[in-house]
Amino acid sequence: MTTKKLMEAYEDHILPTYDRFPIAIESGHGATLRDFEGKEYIDFSSGLGVNSIGYGNEKWLAAIRDQAGTLQHISNLFYTAPALELARRLNEATGMGGVFFGNSGAEANEGIIKLARKYSYEKYGEGRSSIVTLKGSFHGRTITTLKATGQEKFHNYFFPFTPGFRYAEAGSIESIVKALYGENSAGMNKCAAKEGSNDTDCCAVMIELIQGEGGVIPLDKGFVSELRALCDEMDLLLLVDEVQTGIGRTGSLFAFQQYGIIPDAVSFAKGIAGGLPMGGFMVGKALKNVLGPGTHATTFGGNPVCCAAALAVLDTLEEKVLSQVSEKGEYIKSAINKTDSPYIGGIRGLGLMLGIQIKGITHIELVKKLVSNGLICLTAGSDVVRFLPPLTISYEEIDRGLEVFIHTLEDVT
Numbered sequence: 001m002t003t004k005k006l007m008e009a010y011e012d013h014i015l016p017t018y019d020r021f022p023i024a025i026e027s028g029h030g031a032t033l034r035d036f037e038g039k040e041y042i043d044f045s046s047g048l049g050v051n052s053i054g055y056g057n058e059k060w061l062a063a064i065r066d067q068a069g070t071l072q073h074i075s076n077l078f079y080t081a082p083a084l085e086l087a088r089r090l091n092e093a094t095g096m097g098g099v100f101f102g103n104s105g106a107e108a109n110e111g112i113i114k115l116a117r118k119y120s121y122e123k124y125g126e127g128r129s130s131i132v133t134l135k136g137s138f139h140g141r142t143i144t145t146l147k148a149t150g151q152e153k154f155h156n157y158f159f160p161f162t163p164g165f166r167y168a169e170a171g172s173i174e175s176i177v178k179a180l181y182g183e184n185s186a187g188m189n190k191c192a193a194k195e196g197s198n199d200t201d202c203c204a205v206m207i208e209l210i211q212g213e214g215g216v217i218p219l220d221k222g223f224v225s226e227l228r229a230l231c232d233e234m235d236l237l238l239l240v241d242e243v244q245t246g247i248g249r250t251g252s253l254f255a256f257q258q259y260g261i262i263p264d265a266v267s268f269a270k271g272i273a274g275g276l277p278m279g280g281f282m283v284g285k286a287l288k289n290v291l292g293p294g295t296h297a298t299t300f301g302g303n304p305v306c307c308a309a310a311l312a313v314l315d316t317l318e319e320k321v322l323s324q325v326s327e328k329g330e331y332i333k334s335a336i337n338k339t340d341s342p343y344i345g346g347i348r349g350l351g352l353m354l355g356i357q358i359k360g361i362t363h364i365e366l367v368k369k370l371v372s373n374g375l376i377c378l379t380a381g382s383d384v385v386r387f388l389p390p391l392t393i394s395y396e397e398i399d400r401g402l403e404v405f406i407h408t409l410e411d412v413t
Helices: 003-013 058-068 081-094 105-124 143-148 173-185 190-195 221-234 304-338 363-373 395-411
Strands: 025-029 032-035 040-043 098-102 130-134 165-168 202-207 237-241 265-268 279-283 344-350 353-358 378-380 384-387
Touching: 040 395, 058 304, 081 098, 081 279, 081 304, 098 105, 105 130, 105 143, 105 202, 105 237, 105 265, 105 279, 130 173, 165 173, 173 202, 173 221, 202 221, 221 237, 304 344, 304 353, 304 395, 363 378, 363 384, 363 395
Parallel strands: 130 165, 130 202, 202 237, 237 265
Antiparallel strands: 025 032, 032 040, 098 279, 265 279, 344 353, 353 384, 378 384
């Protein structure tokens, strides 16, 4: 097989829903990938944040092999040990009260949306079901999560979208309150909103602590703390989308642990199973019984092989890897800040979720040049190059990737 032949076969058999780079990856080890012609690439994307412990991790491979040979699937009509152990460890590590396992980030976000609406319906009846999300957010590709996404460019083609979403400015409690009251918000201030806490038609506020697709923009901790307090006073659920920020990406198991809050529900996916398709959500202890038998389900959720892979990921993160994530992130930030390129406008983010603002050239064209030169990375927002390397990336691989980044910028004309 060659890259050219594989690309031609894709055109014949696979829907053209992606604008792929003209590269076919054959194998990988650590944070280094190889194409069919033998060229190496340093991976600062980890498969869109999925390959959290890199490629070819022996503990992960052994866990998958052992579980696949024991029990590959049985459905949620029965009990399995891997699902229980994974849920127990996630609950104990976060202080949450219960876990639902699914298959993807969008599905996980659908789940917490359903949770919020059912909670509110049972307590207040119909008419209190809208959810406020933030402008610049991204929550998934299903009809509902597209509408939950606070970017108008995603609200096309697939009409009618699921109703019941409003959008507020990130960092502004006043904007949140205005969205909570919709057309009735004229003259409403925060204090008035708290006094009339339950006359809103909303049931929840949904946020990303770092807006990934929106440009790798961390929310202000003060804003998040104030939002938590507002939701408590108005009996709104605070839903946190950690599909991208979760499972060690920011230097703690979940980003909310660095913000000093406990969400009512938090979604996760991407890095949880180290490369196998898995997602899910956790709920606070008070909400453990909101979704009872028959109200939510999925055929593949809690798959024993995926759970075994996820347990291997958690084991690997416990082996000093998690404590090094922030150190590696600071190492990359320091190297970028020392670069005197006129095309760099700054770097932001937490842990190994980093965004470099690009000026003078388009971020898309820069990423194409970087990939061609041997560094795989991503775009975000309108002007950001995004780094999401495996959490286990070595400093040697970081240096090789940074060398490509800096030399590519020097060659830009």
